[in-house]
Amino acid sequence: MKPRQQRMLAxxxxxxxxxxxxxxxxxxxxxxxxxxIDISVVVAGDHPTERTFRIGxxxxxxxVERREGSLEMSFRVTDLKCELGVRYTGxxxxxxxxxxxxxxxxxxxxDGVFVADKILAKHDENYMAPEVAASLAKHVEDQTASLQDxxxxxxSI
Amino acid sequence: MIPEIGHFALILALCLxxxxxxxxxxxxxxxxxxxxxxxxxxxxxxxxxxxxxxxCLIWAFIHDDFSVLYVANHSQLSLPGIYKVSATWSxxxxxxxxxxxxxxxxxxxxxxxxxxxxxKLLARVIGVLGLLSVGFLLFALLxxxxxxxxxxxxxxGADLNPLLQDPGLAIHPPLLYVGYVGFSVAFAxxxxxxxxxxxxxxxxxxxxxxxxxxxxxxxxxIALGSWWAYYELGWGGWxxxxxxxxxxxxxxxxxxxxxxxLAVTERRGxxxxxxxxxxxxxxxxxxxGTFLVRSGIxxxxxxxxxxxxxxxxxxxxxxxxIIGALVLxxxxxxxxxxxxxxxxxxxxxxxxxxxxxxxxxxxxxxxxTLAPLIxxxxxxDKISIGPPWFEVAFLVPMIPLIFLMGLGMHTxxxxxxxxxxxxxxxxxxxxxxxxxxxxxxxxxxRVGLMLAVGCIAAVWIVATSLLQPWRSWRRKEGEAGITxxxxxxxxxxLGMGLFVIGVTVVSAFGVESxxxxxxxxxxxxxxxxxxxxxxxxxxGPNYDAIEGVVEIRKDGKYLATVRPQKRQYxxxxxxxxEAGIHPSWNKDLFVALGEDLGGGAWSVRIQYKPxxxxxxxxxxxxxxxxxxxxxxxxxxxxxxxP
Numbered sequence: 001m002k003p004r005q006q007r008m009l010a011x012x013x014x015x016x017x018x019x020x021x022x023x024x025x026x027x028x029x030x031x032x033x034x035x036x037i038d039i040s041v042v043v044a045g046d047h048p049t050e051r052t053f054r055i056g057x058x059x060x061x062x063x064v065e066r067r068e069g070s071l072e073m074s075f076r077v078t079d080l081k082c083e084l085g086v087r088y089t090g091x092x093x094x095x096x097x098x099x100x101x102x103x104x105x106x107x108x109x110x111d112g113v114f115v116a117d118k119i120l121a122k123h124d125e126n127y128m129a130p131e132v133a134a135s136l137a138k139h140v141e142d143q144t145a146s147l148q149d150x151x152x153x154x155x156s157i
Numbered sequence: 158m159i160p161e162i163g164h165f166a167l168i169l170a171l172c173l174x175x176x177x178x179x180x181x182x183x184x185x186x187x188x189x190x191x192x193x194x195x196x197x198x199x200x201x202x203x204x205x206x207x208x209x210x211x212x213c214l215i216w217a218f219i220h221d222d223f224s225v226l227y228v229a230n231h232s233q234l235s236l237p238g239i240y241k242v243s244a245t246w247s248x249x250x251x252x253x254x255x256x257x258x259x260x261x262x263x264x265x266x267x268x269x270x271x272x273x274x275x276x277k278l279l280a281r282v283i284g285v286l287g288l289l290s291v292g293f294l295l296f297a298l299l300x301x302x303x304x305x306x307x308x309x310x311x312x313x314g315a316d317l318n319p320l321l322q323d324p325g326l327a328i329h330p331p332l333l334y335v336g337y338v339g340f341s342v343a344f345a346x347x348x349x350x351x352x353x354x355x356x357x358x359x360x361x362x363x364x365x366x367x368x369x370x371x372x373x374x375x376x377x378x379i380a381l382g383s384w385w386a387y388y389e390l391g392w393g394g395w396x397x398x399x400x401x402x403x404x405x406x407x408x409x410x411x412x413x414x415x416x417x418x419l420a421v422t423e424r425r426g427x428x429x430x431x432x433x434x435x436x437x438x439x440x441x442x443x444x445x446g447t448f449l450v451r452s453g454i455x456x457x458x459x460x461x462x463x464x465x466x467x468x469x470x471x472x473x474x475x476x477x478x479i480i481g482a483l484v485l486x487x488x489x490x491x492x493x494x495x496x497x498x499x500x501x502x503x504x505x506x507x508x509x510x511x512x513x514x515x516x517x518x519x520x521x522x523x524x525x526t527l528a529p530l531i532x533x534x535x536x537x538d539k540i541s542i543g544p545p546w547f548e549v550a551f552l553v554p555m556i557p558l559i560f561l562m563g564l565g566m567h568t569x570x571x572x573x574x575x576x577x578x579x580x581x582x583x584x585x586x587x588x589x590x591x592x593x594x595x596x597x598x599x600x601x602x603r604v605g606l607m608l609a610v611g612c613i614a615a616v617w618i619v620a621t622s623l624l625q626p627w628r629s630w631r632r633k634e635g636e637a638g639i640t641x642x643x644x645x646x647x648x649x650x651l652g653m654g655l656f657v658i659g660v661t662v663v664s665a666f667g668v669e670s671x672x673x674x675x676x677x678x679x680x681x682x683x684x685x686x687x688x689x690x691x692x693x694x695x696x697g698p699n700y701d702a703i704e705g706v707v708e709i710r711k712d713g714k715y716l717a718t719v720r721p722q723k724r725q726y727x728x729x730x731x732x733x734x735e736a737g738i739h740p741s742w743n744k745d746l747f748v749a750l751g752e753d754l755g756g757g758a759w760s761v762r763i764q765y766k767p768x769x770x771x772x773x774x775x776x777x778x779x780x781x782x783x784x785x786x787x788x789x790x791x792x793x794x795x796x797x798x799p
Contacts, residue, residue, distance in 0.1 A: 025525075028546050033528075
């Protein structure tokens with residue numbers, strides 16, 4: 001092959017590869033994107049219904065309940081404004097604890113409880129998932145504001 | 158006193174790195190031999206002072222000097238000695254110092270083993286490495302000084318994160334860094350070639366062994382990390398498509414492409430500008446990985462504590478390196494291309510395909526890794542991309558790559574005629590299809606489409622990789638045997654085949670189950686019985702633990718006893734899962750304790766992982782192939798004297 005043909009071949013192959021990759025990526029991306037939704041937004045009912053999503057916040061103190069000897073458990077999670085009940089069946093991560101940050105994957109059940117298929121807790125003491133930190137920070141500000149004018153109850157966005 | 162010496166040595170190292178980075182480059186430009194000859198001694202001096210500095214930090218850890226902030230935060234009196242040493246690189250500041258140390262060591266190695274390099278090229282390579290050192294030393298001194306004092310000193314340290322108290326993790330970061338940083342040598346060679354405007358086959362011959370050595374360390378580092386995640390992070394997966402895993406995997410993919418592209422440049426003087434671009438990309442991706450890990454910008458298991466100044470510094474450094482290199486590339490690379498042709502059916506074409514597919518794979522991984530960042534910047538949505546996407550996207554370029562591999566290995570340079578290769582590969586091809594379908598049916602009693610594709614691919618690669626060594630072994634007297642370089646290739650490709658076997662079988666036949674278990678309870682999984690004999694309390698050096706004693710039987714016959722633990726570390730009061738694993742060459746039996754469910758029951762995860770060892774064995778065989786390849790006669794230098 002002549003050098004020019006080589007280059008054409010290289011460019012052609014690269015273009016083909018990238019085109020296939022791009023189309024696949026875009027198609028599959030839509031199905032695999034998992035949104036992180038603030039708990040206040042979920043409680044207000046504004047969440048995806050057809051697909052799974054992620055939530056995150058602090059595990060409410062004293063809210064962890066478990067049927068004795070069973071893998072089924074439930075707890076409540078808060079973004080400092082609203083609380084949401086979460087149901088989960090399975091093994092919890094080591095750093096799951098009341099009062100600590102947590103992220104859960106799953107979807108909403110008809111009874112208004114989030115059914116988690118996966119629970120992630122932070123991996124070390126100093127680390128909190130950025131989206132959880134951002135979500136909490138938002139409502140810390142709200143809380144300070146609400147002390148002054150008494151508004152911003154859970155349910156109002 | 159010792160920490161101050163360490164700090165001071167680091168500053169001196171910066172001064173020497175400045176000399177090493179500037180004078181030889183200026184000297185090469187002006188043709189000034191005296192200035193160029195500074196390169197080696199400056200590199201040696203820089204290495205000396207960086208070693209002193211790194212040694213001082215290790216000393217502070219061994220002697221529990223809790224007046225040093227970094228030591229106080231990451232060590233503790235009762236920490237076992239070996240982990241006091243490995244705690245040195247357990248967090249940002251210390252691992253950065255180790256990075257600098259490894260960069261200096263690579264530079265030393267280049268200076269030491271490159272006596273046959275033209276003086277100008279050597280001066281430029283060492284100069285570029287010096288400039289990189291300057292960047293990292295400034296980063297350490299300005300934003301992340303590991304020797305910062307704590308006043309008043311702490312009485313005891315805050316302990317090392319229990320996850321990191323593990324032999325696998327003690328050596329995983331050094332191996333990974335040797336790989337990451339090693340690509341800086343290929344980068345420096347590329348920059349030097351572009352500055353001089355000279356790139357010949359000899360250049361590729363010099364660059365290739367360095368690249369292969371960096372690549373083989375990266376391979377081992379990633380494999381060890383995967384193995385560690387499997388048994389220590391708990392839950393039995395071996396790859397999670399976590400952002401930082403991807404950050405180490407992208408340089409590996411592009412580095413693999415670079416090795417193959419360098420082969421073409423070395424043997425045929427082709428693909429020159431493409432090779433340069435890959436060399437720039439590999440190192441840029443290594444830097445990008447550092448940025449992702451150390452800026453806290455991406456959600457990951459590995460994310461170090463967040464600090465915006467650090468993120469900003471690395472981003473700035475990354476931009477200077479990438480933009481600088483690409484501008485130089487745009488300016489100089491077009492002049493380097495050569496006018497040699499090759500046939501459509503030739504080794505060159507297959508290596509080209511290899512490169513395209515590997516780069517597409519790396520691009521896809523990059524896209525998936527950065528997508529959450531891009532989407533958030535575009536419209537503020539916080540998304541994550543799940544492993545299922547990566548698994549599908551990654552297989553698209555990988556399946557053709559694996560099948561083409563077996564063909565490419567046996568194709569001649571320049572032009573291959575079809576008849577002999579059909580004759581040669583007919584039997585392996587038919588064998589692969591038959592064995593690939595029969596084996597899973599025979600051993601596991603089931604076969605599906607993806608399973609068959611995986612098994613056929615694996616047998617195909619194993620067979621075609623062994624063909625050349627086998628023919629060499631059976632050769633008649635007087636015929637030339639296989640070269641080390643070709644043998645290394647065969648071994649590395651064989652490793653790939655073993656890896657594919659492991660991945661295919663474990664994804665198809667792995668079984669896992671989360672259950673509640675009481676003492677005396679028996680659970681049936683994959684034809685085996687797991688009996689929880691008892692729970693008991695165990696004391697470790699710096700933790701207390703509950704241990705489950707699980708006896709595993711098959712058809713009533715005793716197989717093994719595993720002892721999964723749930724550890725409570727005393728200083729950080731954190732819980733840790735220590736899985737109980739019964740390994741054997743063809744399967745792992747894995748039991749992990751979850752938590753106390755009350756009523757004498759614990760949550761337990763039980764897993765059966767057939768052939769999972771082949772994943773890591775395959776990776777180490779790949780690395781071994783790299784090692785064999787660099788011992789090829791043509792890379793050995795006659796004038797290396799001890």
